[in-house]
């Protein structure tokens with residue numbers, strides 16, 4: 241475990257329990273998971289980029305003044321990824337890092353539009369992610385699945401391109417399970433994306449848009465009503481609307497909560513003000529995720545530690561959170577049962593030792 245990620249308010253034992261706990265990660269972005277080592281290597285290779293190549297300089301570079309600044313920095317890292325080999329290596333290294341944290345299953349959000357519009361061949365892009373997925377599963381035992389997301393602010397052209405790449409039988413990768421919508425929410429209304437989500441859903445994909453991260457609860461309602469969301473990315477502002485919380489609880493719609501992300505992008509002021517407690521109190525299914533971990537100076541294990549502190553959880557409570565992540569995933573029932581069994585066995589052994 242990285243020493244700086246040890247929360248002093250969480251007992252060491254609990255950190256050790258989390259580090260070995262089998263987990264699922266449902267909300268993590270592909271480019272946003274690039275390790276500082278990969279980012280600095282790519283930056284050194286492309287000196288025309290504004291991304292610093294010294295790893296020490298990245299901490300400052302990844303300090304954001306607001307959400308728009310975060311997206312600006314995010315896109316500067318996107319533009320470092322220029323070849324199918326960059327895509328393959330990035331994906332493979334992300335899987336290695338997930339495996340290190342005992343992540344057994346991850347749904348990785350990928351924005352193929354951002355790569356194809358920057359000149360990466362679409363066929364080569366799909367082959368690169370699939371090649372990395374298969375190698376990672378064989379070598380690390382971590383199962384990866386994809387969520388292709390529309391970068392909403394790039395307009396409906398990006399929506400059309402994303403749904404085409406996600407539904408064309410000659411291109412659609414085997415690992416693709418869901419369809420998302422990311423980027424800024426202000427000025428990017430969810431309902432306009434309905435026709436694209438309808439097509440993705442008709443092709444068998446699950447709907448998992450971001451909503452309520454940087455705008456109010458109406459955006460979450462819109463994602464549910466117009467995009468048939470099955471889970472919500474963030475959904476932070478749902479806490480402002482008791483009727484929405486009741487609806488999410490009743491329909492069993494999970495929120496993909498990423499606490500440190502919300503602080504880093506300044507969507508929420510402080511961790512202590514994070515509404516995760518309200519979600520749990522209202523009976524909303526909560527999953528814990530990391531979003532863009534190196535950019536936010538976190539990892540999934542640290543997000544579990546943060547959740548333990550905010551929710552006052554012990555080992556049993558943390559195991560419940562890990563089970564909730566598996567349950568909310570799009571893994572098949574037998575795959576879910578296998579990981580849940582592993583969580584149970586691990587927790588029982590820990591508590592009797």
Ligand SMILES: Nc1ncnc2c1ncn2[C@@H]1O[C@H](CCC(=O)c2cccc(C(=O)O)c2)[C@@H](O)[C@H]1O
Pocket residue numbers: 269272311314315318349350351353354355357389390391392393394422423424450453501505531532
């Ligand atoms: N916390 C987050 N919340 C929301 N999204 C997040 C988060 N973290 C990462 N993302 C990713 O950021 C991308 C943003 C890309 C984008 O806005 C854009 C706009 C105009 C042009 C282009 C282009 O590529 O030409 C891209 C999204 O697709 C999403 O996958």
Ligand SMILES: [Zn+2]
Pocket residue numbers: 267269422450473531
């Ligand atoms: Zn996200």
